[in-house]
Amino acid sequence: MTLLQIYVAPHSVLKKKTTPVEGGVTDDLRKLMDDMLDTMYTYDGIGLAAPQVGVSEQVLVIDINQPKERDLSPEKKRGKPQFFVNPEILWSSEDLRIYNEGCLSVPGQYADVARSDKIRLKYLDYDGKTQEIEADGLLATVLQHEIDHLNGVLFIDHLSNLKRSILMRKLKKFTKENKEDMAKSHVF
Numbered sequence: 001m002t003l004l005q006i007y008v009a010p011h012s013v014l015k016k017k018t019t020p021v022e023g024g025v026t027d028d029l030r031k032l033m034d035d036m037l038d039t040m041y042t043y044d045g046i047g048l049a050a051p052q053v054g055v056s057e058q059v060l061v062i063d064i065n066q067p068k069e070r071d072l073s074p075e076k077k078r079g080k081p082q083f084f085v086n087p088e089i090l091w092s093s094e095d096l097r098i099y100n101e102g103c104l105s106v107p108g109q110y111a112d113v114a115r116s117d118k119i120r121l122k123y124l125d126y127d128g129k130t131q132e133i134e135a136d137g138l139l140a141t142v143l144q145h146e147i148d149h150l151n152g153v154l155f156i157d158h159l160s161n162l163k164r165s166i167l168m169r170k171l172k173k174f175t176k177e178n179k180e181d182m183a184k185s186h187v188f
């Protein structure tokens with residue numbers, strides 16, 4: 001397994017719109033998804049989008065079924081990982097759901113964000129097969145958060161200018177204070 005570096009706001013790669021994967025799901029792409037998943041488990045995430053590891057392509061990994069125990073090794077955190085290549089939202093509900101979101105690219109910061117409670121999604125899976133699913137609850141929230149990443153949007157972009165600038169200031173302070181930890185966690 002290879003641990004990937006996680007890019008933190010305001011890095012420009014997080015603002016860039018990604019391009020769709022062409023040529024289907026190859027072994028190289030599966031290796032990227034496996035590494036992204038290990039990186040996500042290592043840093044206690046439940047979702048990770050390719051731009052967060054500096055890759056400007058439409059690739060996401062999500063696992064919302066990880067065991068609840070704390071301090072598990074990354075290998076033991078594997079619940080039911082899901083892989084999404086070129087995800088496309090076909091429909092989203094008008095009903096909203098509010099969730100207190102965080103992001104590995106905005107470490108230590110959290111805010112309530114309202115998103116559609118239910119979405120219908122088309123994507124390619126780990127084997128390159130086209131899938132269409134309906135997602136609700138936490139999965140719908142995480143998918144919309146991750147698909148935002150593919151469009152260069154962070155959860156803090158959903159907040160008012162005032163709230164966002166307060167969070168960015170806190171993030172700067174957090175990053176400075178945790179510099180050693182962050183350097184340690186950014187292992188390749």
Ligand code: NI
Binds near residue numbers: 102103104105
């Ligand atoms: Ni995120």
